[in-house]
Amino acid sequence: MDNKIRLSHGDGGSYTRQLIKNVFLKYFGEPCSGDMADSFVFYTDSGKLAFTTDSFVVKPLFFKGGDIGKLAVCGTINDLAAAGAVPLYLTAGFIIEEGFNIESLCRIAQSMAEVSRDTRARIVAGDTKVVEKGSVDGVFINTSGIGMVSELYNPRRMEPGDDIIVTGGIAEHGTAILIDRYNMNIEAELESDCGPMSSLLSVLNKHLAYIKVMRDPTRGGLATVLNEMALDRGTDIELDEKSIPIKSQVEGINDILGIDPLYLACEGRMVIVVEKGYGDKVLKHIKIFGNCREAAIIGRVASGTHGLVYINTAIGGKRILPMLEGRMLPRIC
Structure with a gap:
């Protein structure tokens, strides 16, 4: 692996996979599930839960069909859905560039609230950081989510003919x-x-x-x-x-x-x-x-x-x- 981070390390392909295996799994340990799924599934006395986190740095911030806020909430909800989980609670962390337009921030927050309301996935906690102009491209958002996994969903080995x-x-x-x-x-x-x-x-x-x-x-x-x-x-x-x-x-x-x-x-x-x-x-x-x-x-x-x-x-x-x-x-x- 290279000794410098490239943009390709964040594109989700083979470079991302190498980065995860050679750095994060090396120090954090292998996931209990045995693969690198987007959500971690674990058991409690109340049932089976899924937990996930993701960060969003899309450019442009507003695009046809959505914006970074809608993308952040949908992305986390969909990671939970891929684990068979109905979303329950979300968190939202914002890193905002000095000088960012508050009206734009309101549009982003409104988009997040609309998806949250429609899916009944409540945004219950968050954090805000403001950094010097030029340190961030407008706004970056991190969202985490937890959901209840359906008892009907039982992931298992893929076999020929599936x-x-x-x-x-x-x-x-x-x-x-x-x-x-x-x-x-x-x-x-x-x-x-x-x-x-x-x-x-x-x-x-x-x-x-x-x-x-x-x-x-x-x-x-x-x-x-x-x-x-x-x-x-x-x-x-x-x-x-x-x-x-x-x-x-x-x-x-x-x-x-x-x-x-x-x-x-x-x-x-x-x-x-x-x-x-x-x-x-x-x-x-x-x-x-x-x-x-x-x-x-x-x-x-x-x-x-x-x-x-x-x-x-x-x-x-x-x-x-x-x-x-x-x-x-x-x-x-």
Whole structure:
């Protein structure tokens, strides 16, 4: 590993994974769960709980479909949802640059309050620090959350034939950030998919029992989160390119820019591994949820044990889909 931090260490790909393993796990110890999931699950006398924390440094602070405040609350809620947990309480810490506009801060706080109210995830504690001008790009936010894990959700080993579902169109958040950040003169009715996914748990209800793994494909996008799942669990994953839901506008913009949308962040999607034979049944219930009408089965767990992800292309070939290497689009969350 390099002896200096690069921007790529924060992009969620292989450099981030190296940083976590070579620095944080080295000194903090391996997680009890045995993998690097976004939430830590533990048991109490009252039941099973999930705990998570995340920091948000998105640029620009306001974008089509949301802002840093909405992103912060949704991001933490979605990390809990990926652990099968309904959010209960959140904390919010702010690092604010001297001279930051208070009206903008009010807009951010309002966005956070609206998501909190809609999901019944109460913001109950927080902290504020103000630093000298130039030390922070406007405002950074850290949120932590705790939630109650559903008794119906029982994560377990992925096996060949298990179906892989993504709950909606991919790369919409990353593409929306790209357009706004660089003031691209593109006429497109495209917004970030940023939104809370916790209500999906109640929609699935008893069908949670068929789900083996859930992850939200944020930094590094769909390709990177699938690689993490394959590596952590020692399985191969096979995808069908034609089955991956992606808006034509998203595909077109990224084609022009030479960016692979499989590596761009989503902030209101979930990747779900479903027990073999139950994929269509679970998919039917997922599509009931408001922003999941484009949900699709995009592949399956393959028989290999190399930790590889490969894709059957639209032209009939196959290609390896590696984890994100280097920088794709920094500061997306």
